[in-house]
């Protein structure tokens with residue numbers, strides 16, 4: 001649904017800020033693609049854009065793709081922004097630029113919802129999810145778009161039921177410029193891991209869209225030209241298992257109907273390995289990747305962070321089970337935990353070898369506001385506000401020791417030989433278990449073929465000819481070529497290139513040790 005009953009017309013400029021260069025945005029892979037410039041389209045801002053009154057013109061700028069121009073600001077009557085803590089400096093910078101044009105600026109999204117005090121200069125703070133605060137904001141701007149005399153804070157008390165959410169305005173985004181497309185089915189998570197702000201922000205009882213909304217959103221992504229990977233950004237895809245079970249048959253049908261042009265991915269807790277009936281349906285729906293917050297292989301550490309649910313099946317067994325349904329596991333890992341010991345780095349590297357997981361996002365622990373971890377460390381006077389550090393946590397081990405252990409792990413885990421060996425394992429024991437989808441006319445479009453050829457040419461030239469790890473690359477690539485398995489070649493080659501390049505920068509101190517670090521780094525792929 002959209003906001004109703006507004007007659008006045010306002011021009012709204014929605015701006016999504018740049019990300020600080022980070023492990024999780026895959027930017028080193030972009031030069032090997034057919035023009036990707038940003039990671040994922042921002043769900044929240046595109047939902048708000050779709051919710052605005054029908055007669056309000058909306059312009060959307062993702063500053064990861066291009067900078068907002070003078071003409072954009074001159075066109076607008078008000079500016080909306082949204083973002084995460086990591087984008088805090090960039091969010092405040094957009095506010096400053098918009099104010100130079102005397103525009104009212106409203107901020108919403110997860111960062112301001114957790115920490116309104118990070119944003120003192122904004123005119124409107126939209127705290128919480130889509131709901132009565134959104135209607136109030138729209139009503140105020142309809143009456144008067146000029147900047148209010150003082151900051152107005154609007155808090156959502158009555159959230160809009162997710163079954164009434166509009167389809168995100170994907171058509172406003174340059175959707176083909178993104179590495180992945182995104183979609184959201186649910187919000188919230190029933191668990192309470194100590195470091196995580198999701199239950200505090202979005203609740204423990206997941207809220208849901210309907211399966212029909214999801215297939216309609218997939219239809220729209222398809223209309224906008226998306227073929228490739230679609231990521232369910234739900235905090236935990238099985239946060240409500242019954243809902244996941246209800247959705248999956250709809251996804252299976254949708255894939256059959258549209259010719260399997262989309263590969264699906266999601267985030268879920270590792271105990272999904274105990275649900276073969278869900279895994280089997282996910283396989284049929286062509287899910288190929290699951291991000292699991294494994295965090296650490298150390299059972300004591302999992303207990304201490306209240307992530308016991310990761311131990312419902314032995315971790316390695318859980319990974320193998322997921323792999324056996326054709327899904328690769330991507331793992332989140334945290335270093336700098338109170339339970340870490342001097343040999344934690346070595347234990348982690350042994351886990352990387354044993355698990356055969358190619359892609360692990362290894363971060364230093366960061367205390368996020370509104371989490372039990374934050375409260376505990378604040379009580380113990382162990383929070384450090386220093387942007388020169390890669391974490392705001394006063395670790396129990398010396399800071400330099402933790403950072404150098406992180407660097408060592410990045411360096412060793414992403415050595416080309418080791419990484420491609422793990423990808424080879426995935427080819428043999430995971431990808432081999434994927435659904436054998438028919439090659440459909442929808443997949444064999446000229447634009448898909450062209451896209452694949454462009455990527456192959458760039459990979460062959462930049463990695464296979466010019467790359468310093470070309471020998472390792474060809475050892476992996478040649479059998480793939482002989483089998484005609486271009487997909488099994490292109491995907492790993494793109495990801496591996498990012499991981500190898502990022503890890504080299506990280507191990508020499510040129511990248512942050514935390515996805516949440518506010519230290520600004522220039523993205524290696526500058527926005528135009």
Ligand code: SF4
Pocket residue numbers: 189190191192193196197198199235236269293
């Ligand atoms: S399971 Fe994941 S989303 Fe849920 S509380 Fe833990 S870390 Fe957060």
